Amino acid sequence: MTGCLFCRIAGGEIPSTVVQQDDRFYAFRDIDPKAPVHVLAIPREHIASLNDVRGVDQVGGLLLFARDVARSLGLSERGYRVVLNTNADGGQTVFHLHVHVLGGRAMQWPPG
Ligand code: AMP
Numbered sequence: 381m382t383g384c385l386f387c388r389i390a391g392g393e394i395p396s397t398v399v400q401q402d403d404r405f406y407a408f409r410d411i412d413p414k415a416p417v418h419v420l421a422i423p424r425e426h427i428a429s430l431n432d433v434r435g436v437d438q439v440g441g442l443l444l445f446a447r448d449v450a451r452s453l454g455l456s457e458r459g460y461r462v463v464l465n466t467n468a469d470g471g472q473t474v475f476h477l478h479v480h481v482l483g484g485r486a487m488q489w490p491p492g
């Protein structure tokens with residue numbers, strides 16, 4: 381979508397540090413990391429938030445892609461956290477569906 385930051389990142393218009401990509405999904409380093417490993421996984425298709433997901437394949441595919449990213453970064457055995465913020469109370473600031481993959485340290489619970 382024109383003007384969407386993450387559409388422009390996935391399209392290569394705005395630079396990012398790519399971690400993994402395929403024809404449907406794109407993963408890149410978060411610009412303001414909250415853990416030693418902090419990667420964002422997004423669909424190439426513009427979907428504003430989880431509220432706008434139409435089918436199980438869109439979000440299921442994204443989750444499996446995030447799982448594969450975590451595996452390729454060596455996080456699988458020790459563990460990692462996948463976070464999906466939705467709208468204002470959820471802390472969403474970029475309105476293109478994305479999951480945060482956080483790892484490299486023990487996470488706390490509950491999140492803030
Ligand atoms: P959220 O608050 O869940 O919408 O997450 C948006 C994330 O995008 C934040 O963690 C930001 O640090 C990250 N972010 C914003 N702009 C960029 C960018 N240009 N490159 C990489 N990550 C970004």
Ligand code: ZN
Binds near residue numbers: 388425475
């Ligand atoms: Zn977008």
